[in-house]
Amino acid sequence: MPSYKAPLDDVLFLINDVFPLDGYNHLDAFAEVTPELAGAVLTEAARITEEAFAPLNATGDRQGCRRDSAGSVRTPEGFAEAYGAFVKGGWVGLATPPDYGGQGLPYTFAAIVNEFASSANMALAMYPGLTQGAIAAILLHGTAEQKALYLPPMVSGAWTGTMNLTEPQCGTDLGLIRTKAERKGDGTYAITGTKIFISAGEHDLAGNIVHLVLARVEGAPSGTKGLSLFIVPKFMAANGGVRGARNRVSCGSIEDKMGIHGNATCVMNYEGATGWLLGEENRGLNAMFTMMNEARLGVGIQGLALSEVAYQNAATYARERLQGRALTGAAFPAQAADPIIVHPDVRRTLLSIKAFNAAARALVVWTSLKADVARQATDEAERQAAEDHLGLLTPVIKGVLTDIGFDNTVKAQQMFGGHGYIVETGVEQFVRDARIAMLYEGANGIQAIDLVGRKLPRDAGRAMLAFFAEVSGFLKENAAHDGVQPYVAGMKTALDHLQDASMWFMRNALGKPDNAGAGSTDYMHLFGLVALGYMSLRIAKAAADKLAAARAANDDSATGPMEARLTTTRFFMERMLPETAVRLNRVTAGAEGIMAMPAEMF
Amino acid sequence: MKLLVCVKRVVDFNVKIRVKPDGSGVELANIKMSMNPFDEIAVEEAVRLKEQGKVTEIVAVSIGPQQAGETIRTALAMGADRGILVKTDATVEPLAVAKILAKVVEQEKPDLVIMGKQAIDDDANQTGQMLAALLGWPQGTFAFKVAVGEGSIDVTREVDGGLQTVGLKLPAIVTTDLRLNEPRYASLPNIMKAKKKPLDETSPETLGIDVSPRLKVIKTVEPGGRKAGVKVGSVAELVQKLKVEAGVL
Numbered sequence A: 001m002p003s004y005k006a007p008l009d010d011v012l013f014l015i016n017d018v019f020p021l022d023g024y025n026h027l028d029a030f031a032e033v034t035p036e037l038a039g040a041v042l043t044e045a046a047r048i049t050e051e052a053f054a055p056l057n058a059t060g061d062r063q064g065c066r067r068d069s070a071g072s073v074r075t076p077e078g079f080a081e082a083y084g085a086f087v088k089g090g091w092v093g094l095a096t097p098p099d100y101g102g103q104g105l106p107y108t109f110a111a112i113v114n115e116f117a118s119s120a121n122m123a124l125a126m127y128p129g130l131t132q133g134a135i136a137a138i139l140l141h142g143t144a145e146q147k148a149l150y151l152p153p154m155v156s157g158a159w160t161g162t163m164n165l166t167e168p169q170c171g172t173d174l175g176l177i178r179t180k181a182e183r184k185g186d187g188t189y190a191i192t193g194t195k196i197f198i199s200a201g202e203h204d205l206a207g208n209i210v211h212l213v214l215a216r217v218e219g220a221p222s223g224t225k226g227l228s229l230f231i232v233p234k235f236m237a238a239n240g241g242v243r244g245a246r247n248r249v250s251c252g253s254i255e256d257k258m259g260i261h262g263n264a265t266c267v268m269n270y271e272g273a274t275g276w277l278l279g280e281e282n283r284g285l286n287a288m289f290t291m292m293n294e295a296r297l298g299v300g301i302q303g304l305a306l307s308e309v310a311y312q313n314a315a316t317y318a319r320e321r322l323q324g325r326a327l328t329g330a331a332f333p334a335q336a337a338d339p340i341i342v343h344p345d346v347r348r349t350l351l352s353i354k355a356f357n358a359a360a361r362a363l364v365v366w367t368s369l370k371a372d373v374a375r376q377a378t379d380e381a382e383r384q385a386a387e388d389h390l391g392l393l394t395p396v397i398k399g400v401l402t403d404i405g406f407d408n409t410v411k412a413q414q415m416f417g418g419h420g421y422i423v424e425t426g427v428e429q430f431v432r433d434a435r436i437a438m439l440y441e442g443a444n445g446i447q448a449i450d451l452v453g454r455k456l457p458r459d460a461g462r463a464m465l466a467f468f469a470e471v472s473g474f475l476k477e478n479a480a481h482d483g484v485q486p487y488v489a490g491m492k493t494a495l496d497h498l499q500d501a502s503m504w505f506m507r508n509a510l511g512k513p514d515n516a517g518a519g520s521t522d523y524m525h526l527f528g529l530v531a532l533g534y535m536s537l538r539i540a541k542a543a544a545d546k547l548a549a550a551r552a553a554n555d556d557s558a559t560g561p562m563e564a565r566l567t568t569t570r571f572f573m574e575r576m577l578p579e580t581a582v583r584l585n586r587v588t589a590g591a592e593g594i595m596a597m598p599a600e601m602f
Numbered sequence B: 001m002k003l004l005v006c007v008k009r010v011v012d013f014n015v016k017i018r019v020k021p022d023g024s025g026v027e028l029a030n031i032k033m034s035m036n037p038f039d040e041i042a043v044e045e046a047v048r049l050k051e052q053g054k055v056t057e058i059v060a061v062s063i064g065p066q067q068a069g070e071t072i073r074t075a076l077a078m079g080a081d082r083g084i085l086v087k088t089d090a091t092v093e094p095l096a097v098a099k100i101l102a103k104v105v106e107q108e109k110p111d112l113v114i115m116g117k118q119a120i121d122d123d124a125n126q127t128g129q130m131l132a133a134l135l136g137w138p139q140g141t142f143a144f145k146v147a148v149g150e151g152s153i154d155v156t157r158e159v160d161g162g163l164q165t166v167g168l169k170l171p172a173i174v175t176t177d178l179r180l181n182e183p184r185y186a187s188l189p190n191i192m193k194a195k196k197k198p199l200d201e202t203s204p205e206t207l208g209i210d211v212s213p214r215l216k217v218i219k220t221v222e223p224g225g226r227k228a229g230v231k232v233g234s235v236a237e238l239v240q241k242l243k244v245e246a247g248v249l
């Protein structure tokens, strides 16, 4: 049975030493936040996810969800109790405003708790996760009545939420949506159509399910410009969290799928269901987009979360599994063999996951803090800069963290040898669960296109240029810093590669969009390497400072973890960052060689 | 009715304990510390009594370094009303702790004190009993169930032979066993509220208690590794070995 310990020390190091939270005191959400409060909140989050979520991960995978002939869906045993504990603790409303019963704490905390919960049990964590997404949409676009009606029971977790975009003929290309909405004359709409792959569409964890549905009002333009967003509750809602008559929406079937078995993926049939317009007619996609950044960030976090839990178990196994001898001679002559952690190739593998996890977690925290600024800053320049950062880094985090997160679950599985292929060991589940994050909330190929096609050129490259300026500014400022100095040259080269690739697109992709499409995935990963490299250096800087302080105070106990952080950064810089050169070469190879192949010859 | 609950900051139960190289004790630096699990049960019981309307105020006390304040905050987040930190960096032995608690009891005048039967760091299982003796109060140790009456309390105790119920006159001391209840997770709103609850600080010196150790630790060693077992051929052989070699029958 795999185990999970939330990486509390790493998280606290990030929010206390790398990105100190007192720099955010001017935002409402941080008004009451102190290191002690952050510690207390995250310690309890660690506890509930470790103790209530993690033990149900493997059993939930084996049991899956079951749908009965009447269309009700039962979640795996224990899910209702664990979800109940999460709700009772007030965790669903962690970062929602107190007006609707939330705690009004930073979004950054919610992102961190999301990592813990997804590592412990991704399938279960998705139920409150989707609710948080739906809450965000209603908060931004709902009328006062809609907010009063739906938010309190959703923020408490008594009701859950869903996102209904996908249809059989329409996944990436939302312009193909057919679900229709007819005006009923009383301000409501009759929604008719079939949605597929709807996560948490039907289940037994909550008293009501609030579906947010993209549909086309009769007579609306075709394509994405004719889409509107609707609130379609399973049971009609009355104030005070009271539920009324059953709406004409039902779960037609649930999918039998590769992973996240504990999360019901539903076909949802709308048969003239009553819907309420959320936001404006024909502005539905806009309404979806405003919460897209945070939702995509959430999926990126799933990639990190699975990489982390897979790593923890692989590292434990590597310390215990006796196989072979150290190349330099037996490390433990008294035993039949040495633990495989002595082998350089095993260490290389483990360190590549560890270095990614540390940097990716920093990238998530840094970007989540920007999301907090974008939500709450009153200074327009500051808010805009944060918004720019969020827009630019979101596709990078979604695409890169889930691509590499998945690769890392496979690497972790490899550490178990043949045992990793056996279900009982539990690591193969991480591989299966991690796979979906590369697909939903915009397949990763689409993230890359979003980055290259929309985010780079937007506002004459303002966001991109600000990012480059921040990284080069940091390198200049810290050129002589103990923790950073050894890597300044390497990091500069990587940043040059990214700038060269960006320039190449400017020159070669504007008239020839295939050049952008052919290079986008490599570019996204090139961007990811630079962003993760920068994070590794921020970590190294803070770690070197703490190490010096610990040495000055003769505090031996604090030196070990800081030295380990420096060693981790070293690995990233020596063995991961150099990949930027390959990525740049691929980008500048252009589209010709790819487009030359006739479709029938594939 | 006022209730005092005692909470100790100890090495987290998940941490693998390591002995210091010089054998002077166990490694505590940079180790995850948490509330003693038996004390969590004590806090939970106190909060349940308050929720039942039997208790009006819960005061959480901890004796230890500054960071023991965090342990008190945890108790406050679970539902205690205010805290008292008796701050000391010295090693405090059960007798010293009992004396400090007796002093706090004298000042606070609670009707009931609930504490863990032991702390999982040194497993002494003495403090509650010593406190009862110092105060001259009745004690119900190893509590499995408690029922508060009018000026009295029934404590069902876990004893070797099963369960035993004792009726005590209040004020009294109760020490908790593992099965008394299952402690709750602190809720987020309560974690936030805990920040604003009063936490007073005092010290053994202010209370006039001498905490100098009465015991001398000679050596701390890791438990020996588990030895290989033997297979026995028959029940008779097993009984024989238990009698002669193990000496347990």
Ligand SMILES: Cc1cc2nc3c(=O)[nH]c(=O)nc-3n(C[C@H](O)[C@H](O)[C@H](O)COP(=O)(O)OP(=O)(O)OC[C@H]3O[C@@H](n4cnc5c(N)ncnc54)[C@H](O)[C@@H]3O)c2cc1C
Residues within 6 Å of the ligand: A163, A164, A165, A166, A170, A171, A172, A173, A196, A197, A198, A199, A200, A257, A265, A436, A439, A440, A441, A442, A443, A444, A445, A446, A449
């Ligand atoms: C378990 C699970 C849960 C899900 N949960 C939800 C949910 O809660 N709500 C919801 O609405 N949907 C949900 N989905 C649907 C998911 O978001 C879609 O599967 C996803 O958007 C991809 O759409 P598709 O499957 O139709 O793939 P397609 O759009 O057919 O894409 C197939 C491939 O072609 C590529 N591709 C497509 N168009 C382009 C293009 N223009 N340029 C380059 N490449 C392109 C894609 O990158 C992809 O690799 C879920 C799916 C699954 C499997």
Ligand SMILES: Cc1cc2nc3c(=O)[nH]c(=O)nc-3n(C[C@H](O)[C@H](O)[C@H](O)COP(=O)(O)OP(=O)(O)OC[C@H]3O[C@@H](n4cnc5c(N)ncnc54)[C@H](O)[C@@H]3O)c2cc1C
Residues within 6 Å of the ligand: A321, A323, A324, A325, A340, A343, A344, A345, A346, A414, A415, A416, A417, A418, A419, A421, A422
């Ligand atoms: C489905 C399945 C079918 C199989 N079929 C057969 C079969 O028909 N016959 C049969 O005999 N076996 C079979 N096997 C066993 C398979 O060959 C072994 O699992 C494989 O040899 C790895 O051994 P292991 O599982 O003990 O992993 P380990 O040897 O414990 O390896 C664990 C990890 O440590 C690394 N490692 C180990 N030693 C060193 C070293 N010295 N230096 C660097 N790295 C090291 C490995 O690369 C691996 O990543 C099968 C296994 C499976 C899962």
